[in-house]
Amino acid sequence: MGLFFAQLLTGLANAGALFMVASGLSLIFGVTRIVNFAHGSFYMLGAYVGYTLMQVLPGVVGFWGAVLLAGIIVGLIGVIVEICVLRPVYSAPELFQLVATFGVILVIQDLTLMIWGAEDLLGPRAPGLKGIVRIMDEPVPQYDLALIAITPFVAFALWYLITKTRVGILVRAATQDREMVGALGVNQSWLFTGVFFLGCALAGLGGAVQLPKGGADLLMDFNILTSVFVVVVIGGMGSLPGAYLAAVIISVLNVFGVSYMPKSTLVLMFLVMVVVLMFRPFGLFGREEVAGEHGQVGEPERPIKPAGLKIRLLVAAALVLLGLIPVMGSNFAVVLVTDILIFCLFAASLQFMLGMGGLVSFGHAAFFGGGAYVAALFVTYAHTPMELALILAPLGAGLAAVLIGWVCLRSTGVYFAMLTLAFAQLLWSLVFQWGDITGGDDGLVNIWPSAWASSNMVFFYLTLVICAGGILLLRHAAHSPFGYALRAARDSSRQAEAMGINTKRIQWVAFAFAGAMAGVAGGLFVFSKGSVFPNELEIARSFDALIVVFLGGVKTLSGGWVGGASFEATKDYLTRFEYWRLALGLLIIAVVILAPEGIVGSLRKLGERTGILNNAEDKR
Amino acid sequence: MSAVLTVEHLSRSFGAIKAVDDVSFVLRQGELLALIGPNGAGKSTCFNMLMGQLKPTSGVVKLNGEKITGLAPRQIWRKGVGRTFQITATYSSMTVIENVQMALISYHRRIYSMLPYAHRMYWGRALELLDTVGMADQADRHCAVLAYGDLKRLELAVALAHDPKLLLMDEPTAGMAPRERIALMQLTADIVRDQGVSCLFTEHDMDVVFAHAHRIMVLNRGQLIAGGSVDEIRNNPQVQEVYLGGGMLFNAAEEKADA
Ligand SMILES: Nc1ncnc2c1ncn2[C@@H]1O[C@H](COP(=O)(O)OP(=O)(O)OP(=O)(O)O)[C@@H](O)[C@H]1O
Numbered sequence: 001m002g003l004f005f006a007q008l009l010t011g012l013a014n015a016g017a018l019f020m021v022a023s024g025l026s027l028i029f030g031v032t033r034i035v036n037f038a039h040g041s042f043y044m045l046g047a048y049v050g051y052t053l054m055q056v057l058p059g060v061v062g063f064w065g066a067v068l069l070a071g072i073i074v075g076l077i078g079v080i081v082e083i084c085v086l087r088p089v090y091s092a093p094e095l096f097q098l099v100a101t102f103g104v105i106l107v108i109q110d111l112t113l114m115i116w117g118a119e120d121l122l123g124p125r126a127p128g129l130k131g132i133v134r135i136m137d138e139p140v141p142q143y144d145l146a147l148i149a150i151t152p153f154v155a156f157a158l159w160y161l162i163t164k165t166r167v168g169i170l171v172r173a174a175t176q177d178r179e180m181v182g183a184l185g186v187n188q189s190w191l192f193t194g195v196f197f198l199g200c201a202l203a204g205l206g207g208a209v210q211l212p213k214g215g216a217d218l219l220m221d222f223n224i225l226t227s228v229f230v231v232v233v234i235g236g237m238g239s240l241p242g243a244y245l246a247a248v249i250i251s252v253l254n255v256f257g258v259s260y261m262p263k264s265t266l267v268l269m270f271l272v273m274v275v276v277l278m279f280r281p282f283g284l285f286g287r288e289e290v291a292g293e294h295g296q297v298g299e300p301e302r303p304i305k306p307a308g309l310k311i312r313l314l315v316a317a318a319l320v321l322l323g324l325i326p327v328m329g330s331n332f333a334v335v336l337v338t339d340i341l342i343f344c345l346f347a348a349s350l351q352f353m354l355g356m357g358g359l360v361s362f363g364h365a366a367f368f369g370g371g372a373y374v375a376a377l378f379v380t381y382a383h384t385p386m387e388l389a390l391i392l393a394p395l396g397a398g399l400a401a402v403l404i405g406w407v408c409l410r411s412t413g414v415y416f417a418m419l420t421l422a423f424a425q426l427l428w429s430l431v432f433q434w435g436d437i438t439g440g441d442d443g444l445v446n447i448w449p450s451a452w453a454s455s456n457m458v459f460f461y462l463t464l465v466i467c468a469g470g471i472l473l474l475r476h477a478a479h480s481p482f483g484y485a486l487r488a489a490r491d492s493s494r495q496a497e498a499m500g501i502n503t504k505r506i507q508w509v510a511f512a513f514a515g516a517m518a519g520v521a522g523g524l525f526v527f528s529k530g531s532v533f534p535n536e537l538e539i540a541r542s543f544d545a546l547i548v549v550f551l552g553g554v555k556t557l558s559g560g561w562v563g564g565a566s567f568e569a570t571k572d573y574l575t576r577f578e579y580w581r582l583a584l585g586l587l588i589i590a591v592v593i594l595a596p597e598g599i600v601g602s603l604r605k606l607g608e609r610t611g612i613l614n615n616a617e618d619k620r
Numbered sequence: 621m622s623a624v625l626t627v628e629h630l631s632r633s634f635g636a637i638k639a640v641d642d643v644s645f646v647l648r649q650g651e652l653l654a655l656i657g658p659n660g661a662g663k664s665t666c667f668n669m670l671m672g673q674l675k676p677t678s679g680v681v682k683l684n685g686e687k688i689t690g691l692a693p694r695q696i697w698r699k700g701v702g703r704t705f706q707i708t709a710t711y712s713s714m715t716v717i718e719n720v721q722m723a724l725i726s727y728h729r730r731i732y733s734m735l736p737y738a739h740r741m742y743w744g745r746a747l748e749l750l751d752t753v754g755m756a757d758q759a760d761r762h763c764a765v766l767a768y769g770d771l772k773r774l775e776l777a778v779a780l781a782h783d784p785k786l787l788l789m790d791e792p793t794a795g796m797a798p799r800e801r802i803a804l805m806q807l808t809a810d811i812v813r814d815q816g817v818s819c820l821f822t823e824h825d826m827d828v829v830f831a832h833a834h835r836i837m838v839l840n841r842g843q844l845i846a847g848g849s850v851d852e853i854r855n856n857p858q859v860q861e862v863y864l865g866g867g868m869l870f871n872a873a874e875e876k877a878d879a
């Protein structure tokens with residue numbers, strides 16, 4: 001009983017920081033409709049800034065002053081980010097904002113590394129709260145008790161700010177009816193900036209306040225991100241009480257999970273989320289999201305036409321050139337291009353579902369990594385030959401996509417994105433924590449191609465045939481009745497339903513198809529590397545694919561593979577430098593703001609302007 | 621003549637608002653029936669319940685004697701009902717003719733097919749349909765750049781693609797120039813006459829209604845307050861009352877420029 005109670009207290013203490021970060025994210029989303037993926041980075045900054053301040057400021061006042069100051073400083077950094085990066089993309093679809101905030105994550109990661117170095121920092125203990133107290137014979141750190149006491153005050157202050165002050169009333173009005181606030185003559189952009197300040201300050205506060213418990217390290221940003229998203233989604237986007245309740249549920253669940261089911265804590269968290277969302281698709285306290293709220297950027301999407309003879313010849317020539325690489329190029333080039341081809345197929349599969357279907361999935365890595373693990377598991381445990389494993393990979397990934405799609409497609413927009421992310425994380429945690437079967441962090445190794453395909457050259461040709469074939473297949477599907485129906489469901493689901501199209505089912509099939517194609521890429525990936533690790537299922541992998549589709553151009557047919565090739569090549573080049581994340585992050589942000597049409601879209605525009613390509617509409 | 625559409629005690633409330641309140645009527649084979657009423661009378665709500673976009677709070681809708689309440693729009697469409705929307709709904713990333721081809725592909729149950737090129741399918745038939753509404757010369761234009769009136773005509777062509785028995789048109793001429801309106805309603809009247817289609821439509825332009833409707837029903841605050849021939853409605857004092865206290869309005873063609 002005593003142990004039980006002590007654990008409950010630990011859970012409540014952990015809920016403190018989690019709530020602060022989550023409520024910040026929730027506030028920002030509620031008002032600006034931006035899903036701030038960089039929120040974990042602000043939390044990390046809070047920890048580092050707080051650490052530095054605590055070195056300088058002495059005593060009890062110094063400690064708490066440092067926590068508060070850290071919050072304010074991080075809030076100001078948030079303001080800079082908001083003004084420079086987010087203002088230009090408020091009216092854009094979710095994907096643009098996601099990509100922009102992902103760029104911010106990369107930039108902050110490298111800046112933190114530059115300033116504070118790679119070493120983990122041990123948090124200083126809070127002056128006056130260094131001891132432990134015995135509660136029912138169990139030791140409980142004093143600092144935990146302090147956190148338990150403080151959190152309700154923060155929550156209360158926030159609640160007071162939102163419900164009782166004029167600013168708060170504006171914020172609430174903006175959360176509920178954004179157009180009305182504009183009509184009231186409130187300067188919306190400064191309201192957004194203010195909310196961003198508050199949200200980031202909360203994240204910074206959370207980071208600083210947990211220093212005595214967790215310290216500061218460079219992985220904090222992604223580590224908290226998942227829990228924060230789970231909390232916000234369970235509680236309901238934009239709801240403060242929801243965020244608090246969910247933070248407590250998740251934290252307590254985690255503490256008990258660690259003691260009683262140490263192998264499934266992460267899985268548990270996502271299971272709770274999935275169950276909540278199945279019964280309440282918009283979270284415990286969330287309100288229904290109106291789909292299609294986001295605007296368009298640039299001109300409306302163009303009609304598509306299958307490539308003409310000229311383009312086909314060009315593609316054929318390019319494929320022949322690719323085929324010459326093993327003959328002409330170095331072994332290094334062969335391996336690099338193999339990697340790029342696999343990644344291109346992965347990106348193209350996401351492009352199909354995202355570009356044609358408007359289904360912005362944040363968890364596409366589930367099917368890439370899923371396919372990879374299916375192949376690897378069969379080879380490891382059943383000694384399946386490569387040929388069969390390459391067929392089983394897409395089947396497994398496709399099956400997973402059928403199940404996951406069934407749940408996720410019950411919601412739309414941001415919630416759809418969050419659900420896909422949650423499932424990807426669920427798979428990741430399954431793989432990560434069930435080490436007995438999956439090898440956990442050590443991955444599965446020694447998975448090599450069949451003898452006939454074991455040379456780099458032969459495997460290259462195998463990859464070339466399968467990936468080019470897959471990309472062409474996806475492209476053909478876009479021009480087929482199926483692809484048209486998918487676009488119809490995206491353009492106007494009302495009209496599509498009124499002409500006999502079951503829009504949900506079309507999207508479901510597309511989701512499964514895209515998942516299976518990602519599985520093909522995953523299968524090839526395992527055999528090209530000889531091993532697979534959980535990071536193939538990570539958020540970062542899903543984001544890679546999203547960024548690539550975005551860079552290539554969402555509203556284009558070839559965006560996926562063009563973006564994939566450019567991204568992989570750029571990354572291969574940039575990673576030779578120490579601060580490559582910084583460069584990549586800045587590059588991504590620049591593209592979002594300056595060339596939102598992506599590479600293919602911008603090239604097409606350029607071609608039309610110079611007269612190399614002709615635009616059908618101009619001629620009339 | 622047999623009843624194509626039978627509506628019995630149809631009601632729908634939004635919270636405390638009774639948007640449609642105990643509406644009953646019959647639409648007969650080959651009839652061009654107008655449903656009129658001021659803004660917010662409940663016309664669109666009625667249409668949405670007929671086509672399955674909205675579930676009625678109570679009441680029954682029958683198509684050729686068969687109950688269709690509770691079916692999804694796509695199932696009602698398969699039973700031979702076509703509709704156009706008050707706010708046009710078209711596929712803005714496709715060309716004009718592809719919009720019609722999409723309906724034909726769905727009609728022939730080919731939407732899951734991945735082999736053929738969609739833009740070649742049922743092309744001739746699609747062009748025929750576009751020709752019916754006078755849009756054939758714009759077949760290859762991008763839908764997103766069309767004028768509003770042209771979008772309305774395109775929607776009509778799309779609604780005709782599966783040879784419907786019943787056509788529901790919610791303000792088919794809104795946003796068109798007066799001459800275009802007359803032409804479009806004339807076209808609708810021709811289709812009704814030539815193809816044996818029955819049609820229910822709403823319209824704010826009384827000139828258009830009086831010129832073409834076979835019969836008129838008047839909806840006010842969710843309730844049907846009158847129904848009958850054109851002359852009966854024109855001279856009905858209660859109807860004149862509803863329309864701005866009578867008199868002037870039946871000649872005021874431009875009551876509302878709906879967008
Ligand atoms: N989804 C909804 N939620 C709440 N109220 C609604 C909803 N849809 C319609 N209403 C209300 O129902 C009433 C009838 O609306 P409806 O759109 O059917 O009118 P209408 O006759 O089509 O008007 P108009 O001529 O402007 O198109 C209005 O008072 C409207 O505000």
Ligand SMILES: [Mg+2]
Binds near residue numbers: 664
């Ligand atoms: Mg209406």
